[in-house]
Amino acid sequence: MERLKHEVPPTLIAKISSATTEQDLLCTSSALLDFFLSHPLFHSVVRELADPQFALCAKNRASALDLKRKANESFSDGQFHKALNLYSQALRVAPMDDRDLVATLYVNRASSLFKMGFFTECRRDCDRAVVLSPSYAKAWYRRAKVNAYLKSHDDAISDMNVALNLEPSVGLKRQIREELELIVNNRQTCSYLREACHRSVGILDESPKIKLQCVSTPDKGRGMVSIGDISDGSLVHSEEPYAVILSKHYRETHCHFCMNELPVDTVPCSSCSVPLYCSQWCQERAGGVGENLLSDYSFHEMMPTDLQRYILSIILAPDSRSGAANPDSGWIAEHKHECGGVNWPAVLPSEIILAARMIVKSIEQRKRSEGTAKSAETLELVHNFGKLPCESKLDFHIYSIVLTRCLQQSYGAEFPFTGASVSQLVITLSQVKLNSMAIVHMKSTDAFWSVEQLGNLLHNKDNLTNNVEQVRLGQAIYSTGSLFNHSCRPNVHTYFLSRTLYVRSTEFVQAGFPLELSYGPQIGQWSHEERQQLLEDQYSFKCNCSGCAQLNVSDIVISSFSCSEPNCFGSVLDDSVLKLEKMNFNCVQQIPTNFSVKSLVPVDNLEREDIEKVARCLLKRNDVSCTMVSGYCLNCGSHREVKSLRLAATKAIHHMERDLNGMLADTTSTEVRTNLLSDALCNLDILRSILHAYNKEIAQAEDNLAKALCLIGDFQSALHHCEASIGILEKLYHPKHIVIGNELVKLASIQLCTNDHISASDSINRLSVIFRLYYGSHATRMFPYLDSVKKDAAKLALEKCAL
Numbered sequence: 001m002e003r004l005k006h007e008v009p010p011t012l013i014a015k016i017s018s019a020t021t022e023q024d025l026l027c028t029s030s031a032l033l034d035f036f037l038s039h040p041l042f043h044s045v046v047r048e049l050a051d052p053q054f055a056l057c058a059k060n061r062a063s064a065l066d067l068k069r070k071a072n073e074s075f076s077d078g079q080f081h082k083a084l085n086l087y088s089q090a091l092r093v094a095p096m097d098d099r100d101l102v103a104t105l106y107v108n109r110a111s112s113l114f115k116m117g118f119f120t121e122c123r124r125d126c127d128r129a130v131v132l133s134p135s136y137a138k139a140w141y142r143r144a145k146v147n148a149y150l151k152s153h154d155d156a157i158s159d160m161n162v163a164l165n166l167e168p169s170v171g172l173k174r175q176i177r178e179e180l181e182l183i184v185n186n187r188q189t190c191s192y193l194r195e196a197c198h199r200s201v202g203i204l205d206e207s208p209k210i211k212l213q214c215v216s217t218p219d220k221g222r223g224m225v226s227i228g229d230i231s232d233g234s235l236v237h238s239e240e241p242y243a244v245i246l247s248k249h250y251r252e253t254h255c256h257f258c259m260n261e262l263p264v265d266t267v268p269c270s271s272c273s274v275p276l277y278c279s280q281w282c283q284e285r286a287g288g289v290g291e292n293l294l295s296d297y298s299f300h301e302m303m304p305t306d307l308q309r310y311i312l313s314i315i316l317a318p319d320s321r322s323g324a325a326n327p328d329s330g331w332i333a334e335h336k337h338e339c340g341g342v343n344w345p346a347v348l349p350s351e352i353i354l355a356a357r358m359i360v361k362s363i364e365q366r367k368r369s370e371g372t373a374k375s376a377e378t379l380e381l382v383h384n385f386g387k388l389p390c391e392s393k394l395d396f397h398i399y400s401i402v403l404t405r406c407l408q409q410s411y412g413a414e415f416p417f418t419g420a421s422v423s424q425l426v427i428t429l430s431q432v433k434l435n436s437m438a439i440v441h442m443k444s445t446d447a448f449w450s451v452e453q454l455g456n457l458l459h460n461k462d463n464l465t466n467n468v469e470q471v472r473l474g475q476a477i478y479s480t481g482s483l484f485n486h487s488c489r490p491n492v493h494t495y496f497l498s499r500t501l502y503v504r505s506t507e508f509v510q511a512g513f514p515l516e517l518s519y520g521p522q523i524g525q526w527s528h529e530e531r532q533q534l535l536e537d538q539y540s541f542k543c544n545c546s547g548c549a550q551l552n553v554s555d556i557v558i559s560s561f562s563c564s565e566p567n568c569f570g571s572v573l574d575d576s577v578l579k580l581e582k583m584n585f586n587c588v589q590q591i592p593t594n595f596s597v598k599s600l601v602p603v604d605n606l607e608r609e610d611i612e613k614v615a616r617c618l619l620k621r622n623d624v625s626c627t628m629v630s631g632y633c634l635n636c637g638s639h640r641e642v643k644s645l646r647l648a649a650t651k652a653i654h655h656m657e658r659d660l661n662g663m664l665a666d667t668t669s670t671e672v673r674t675n676l677l678s679d680a681l682c683n684l685d686i687l688r689s690i691l692h693a694y695n696k697e698i699a700q701a702e703d704n705l706a707k708a709l710c711l712i713g714d715f716q717s718a719l720h721h722c723e724a725s726i727g728i729l730e731k732l733y734h735p736k737h738i739v740i741g742n743e744l745v746k747l748a749s750i751q752l753c754t755n756d757h758i759s760a761s762d763s764i765n766r767l768s769v770i771f772r773l774y775y776g777s778h779a780t781r782m783f784p785y786l787d788s789v790k791k792d793a794a795k796l797a798l799e800k801c802a803l
């Protein structure tokens, strides 16, 4: 794309940069399109992207055979893991219409899976092989073996009988007979629950009962409200995406449809070598070009009727044939137009592919609704084309022209190659920028409380829990989800299971009151200035939320410095923070000052009234404006040199990090570790003397220290620092924020390590309330460690009782 960009004449760039209205856009799109159409480079770029002749992703029988040969060699050498990977690669490039080859690859991969102990996965591959090739004796034989291993003896016996009937070789028939006899002898009555092929998408075990309404707001365009009152922790909304794309980074590890982690028995796309799926169900829903994998099966005349019935029951089982690709089901396959041997879906950035999926879906929906009473779903999303930086405007134009050409080639004349189509795509790309949500899954990592790292230092390893990492798997457009506005103090929380969006209220919300989620920044996490900057940069709006329109203690202290006077709790702000907060300070000038500095700590409840009280105490004086100068304490007016304070704080943070890393190194002796710990504590003291007591950097430093102390087994000291960190975070956020919930999990783990089951139970009760509020009944499914912490606490309590 860079090559094309360099060719665009400066006059055209200037025109594109100054385009703001949709009318301007139509002119610039047409002008750039005309320019590219006369440029040979453009034609060569689109040929590489859209001509199947140049495609690297098409199926390739020769490569599949080569990979199969290598895989067979690895299998013979006992390198089952390597063989598994090679069979999976072969399956990815094998043409699906070569059923014998694909069935063989599934059976061979099943053999590797069996050797590696993946029995359920092995059986799934056998199922796939028999569906593709029902007269393939080896597939039934392999299925019989794994079913016998899984103690599903009835199925194993039937499978062996089918194999016996189909197998032409006398020698192999004898072997099958012997094995059949063994299975019959070992037979036990055991019920085998056929595992559902599709395990994860759209499991709406809890459905929202709340009626929402889209309304017009005075300052944020449209927004969502509820028709009735909503209690806290209620599931407000759940929704499947209108369009979705897995990010490139996760293409090899996550299912391209449901976005869950791929199992070892991946299912490839039926017609190209790019997407991988976790099951046939997901593959069929995403759609490829060729769909019908089911053979026209005619039974051999010698096959007994009971076995014929058995074969049909396996190959027509609902999990083998989901019916998802049924054109009457209303489902629009999202990968179909990308499939079949062109490069562009693999090469262009994810958001461009997402825009293409939106366009194709709207065309398909329109086509389907023609002549029916049902009207097509219309997505009327806002966009920010006019406010985009010049660079983005040019990029969007170029990508839209290239994509229009590619879509036309792959999808047909329904998306004509005109300036109007190009400008429609530019708008769609701007809509993606403003409305798409990142699909985030939670992943437990052992980075924080790693049991391995703890080695022998721990006496109670099981109690330690993992840290949770948020993984941004992809991007999606949700039709209703896009209508929720942002607040830096949101009253609803969003999360994802698979690709389903869930929205849950985190507080009581009155009927008609705006339901607002966070687009990223929140009070307590970032300063007012940082939040405004991010929203402006990423979403082109100046945040008007209730959180930004009022004074927050959090915003005053989060990045402020302490006062130099020993007994003063006032904060010293630097210039940038002051500029934004000055406005808000004015709103507390009218409040009488009858609070002492002491009343300010601790701040239990951050309701607006209390925030004003705290602010008043922080400011103390009636004449606020005279102290509102950068570097002067808001409370007593003492001066501090902000620039040098910042440098000193950065140095202390850096030194502390170095000390903590040193403490955790395997080679560190106990004596050196003690010295490093005392150095880290000195640096923490320096930070405390420089920064305001509620500054976020102190919370982070306390947390890091707690982690290091845990890892060297000093739980008592770790407890102290973990509590200190939570104390600050409670001031910055609020005591029922999910951030506090996550910290309480760590605290409870440490308390269990110190054998203090009473405090641990108290922390667990508090964190359970928070997790229920944010995740409702999904909490334990998303965070399995919650249950293990609870179990550990109960176990410890029992042990104590027994003593």
Ligand SMILES: C[S@@+](CC[C@H](N)C(=O)[O-])C[C@H]1O[C@@H](n2cnc3c(N)ncnc32)[C@H](O)[C@@H]1O
Residues within 6 Å of the ligand: 219, 220, 221, 222, 223, 381, 382, 384, 434, 435, 482, 483, 484, 485, 486, 487, 539, 540, 541, 542, 543, 544, 545
């Ligand atoms: C995803 S859309 C939300 C729905 C949108 N209001 C509509 O009418 O379709 C995001 C846009 O809503 C507006 N918006 C959302 N939250 C806002 C806030 N806190 N302050 C100001 N504008 C906001 C901005 O125009 C932003 O670009």
